Amino acid sequence: MTNLETYNKIFRGIFRKADDELPGLKYRGIALWDSIGHMDLMSELEEAFDIRIDTQDVLAFTSYETGKEVLGKYGVAIE
Numbered sequence: 001m002t003n004l005e006t007y008n009k010i011f012r013g014i015f016r017k018a019d020d021e022l023p024g025l026k027y028r029g030i031a032l033w034d035s036i037g038h039m040d041l042m043s044e045l046e047e048a049f050d051i052r053i054d055t056q057d058v059l060a061f062t063s064y065e066t067g068k069e070v071l072g073k074y075g076v077a078i079e
Contacts, residue, residue, distance in 0.1 A: 003071075003076055003079070006049070007045075007067070007071070011025070011064065013044070015030060015032045015033055016032060017030075025064040026064075041061075049076045051071075051074040053074070057073065
């Protein structure tokens with residue numbers, strides 16, 4: 001499984017969206033992406049990619065697109 005497939009799978013599982021609904025998805029843009037959903041997302045990403053996301057980056061992770069950039073800082077290329 002590619003990093004993008006893993007990334008999308010996590011988003012689909014937590015936010016119950018199809019792949020074509022992920023682009024443009026934003027924190028607090030849907031009911032499931034609240035503060036609890038956000039922490040669930042961070043936890044799943046950390047586990048899947050074997051990384052530890054620092055607090056500043058947790059706060060910067062505000063959309064599906066910016067999440068790719070944040071993960072890139074940890075050596076996880078999402079393309």
